[in-house]
Amino acid sequence: MSGTYGNSRNPGPSTYWIDAVITLDDDQIDDLTASYSPESTAQTPSVVDGMKEHLPTQWSMWQAPDPQLLVTARELGVGIVAWSPLDGGFLTGTVHEVAGDDFRTNIPRFATGNLAANNERYAPVRGIAADLGLTAGQLALAWLLHQDDHVVPIPGSRTPAHIAENLDAARVTLHPDTLAHIDRALARFTPNGEGALF
Numbered sequence: 001m002s003g004t005y006g007n008s009r010n011p012g013p014s015t016y017w018i019d020a021v022i023t024l025d026d027d028q029i030d031d032l033t034a035s036y037s038p039e040s041t042a043q044t045p046s047v048v049d050g051m052k053e054h055l056p057t058q059w060s061m062w063q064a065p066d067p068q069l070l071v072t073a074r075e076l077g078v079g080i081v082a083w084s085p086l087d088g089g090f091l092t093g094t095v096h097e098v099a100g101d102d103f104r105t106n107i108p109r110f111a112t113g114n115l116a117a118n119n120e121r122y123a124p125v126r127g128i129a130a131d132l133g134l135t136a137g138q139l140a141l142a143w144l145l146h147q148d149d150h151v152v153p154i155p156g157s158r159t160p161a162h163i164a165e166n167l168d169a170a171r172v173t174l175h176p177d178t179l180a181h182i183d184r185a186l187a188r189f190t191p192n193g194e195g196a197l198f
Contacts, residue, residue: 054079059151061125061140061186062087062109070148078150085144085153086137090118093126093136109193117192124185134172141169143182 055073059065059082073080088104089095095104096119097112104110109118122136129139137155144153157163174182 054081054152056081056083058082058084059144059147059153060085060087061091061143062191073150074148080148080151082144082151082153084156086140086155089156090115090122091137091140093119093122093129095119107193109191111193114192121189121191125182125189128178128182128185132172132178134169135165138165138169138172139182141166142172142174143179145170145172146174146179 055069055078057065057069057080059080063084065080065082070080086092088107088110090109095110095115097115098104098110108114125139126136129136132139134142141153141155144151155166157166
C-alpha cells in the first residue's frame with residue numbers, strides 16, 4: 001500500500017515542494033519526489049539518507065529543460081523524470097487538429113495555424129524516424145533517453161498498443177552520427193506559439 005505523504009514548501013527565495021510517496025513496509029519512505037518552480041533552481045532539497053530522489057521537469061525535443069537544473073541534478077547524483085516527453089502527442093506526428101474540450105486548445109502551439117506550421121517544420125525529424133524504421137514518437141523518446149544516463153521519460157498512454165510502442169523506444173540505440181543529424185534538424189525547428197508547452 002502506498003500514498004502521498006506531505007506537501008512541504010521551502011519558505012526561501014527559491015520555491016520547491018516535496019511530495020514523498022511512501023510504502024508502509026517498515027514505515028520507511030520508499031521514494032521522494034522533489035519538484036521545483038521554474039523561476040529558480042539555485043536551491044534544491046538536500047539529499048536525504050535512505051531516500052531515492054528525482055527531479056521532475058518538462059523535457060523533450062520541443063521543450064528544453066532549465067540547464068541549471070541538469071547541472072544541479074548531476075552534481076547531486078539524482079535522476080530526472082521527464083514529463084510530457086511527447087509534448088501532448090505532437091511529437092508522435094499524429095496530431096493535426098484539436099477541438100472541443102481538448103485541453104490542447106488552450107495551448108498556443110496547438111492553435112490551428114501554429115499547429116499546421118509546426119507539423120510542417122517537424123517533418124524532417126519524422127523523416128529521420130521513418131528512415132530508421134521507427135515511429136516519430138519512438139524516435140522522440142529514444143532521443144531523450146540518449147540525452148542523459150539518468151533521465152526517465154513518462155509519456156502518457158491511452159492504449160496497450162501505445163504502451164508497447166513506447167517501451168520499444170527504450171530498446172533503441174542511436175548512433176552518434178544519427179543524434180547529430182537529429183540535433184541539426186531540431187536546431188532549424190523553432191515552434192510557432194509563444195511560451196512553454198504547459
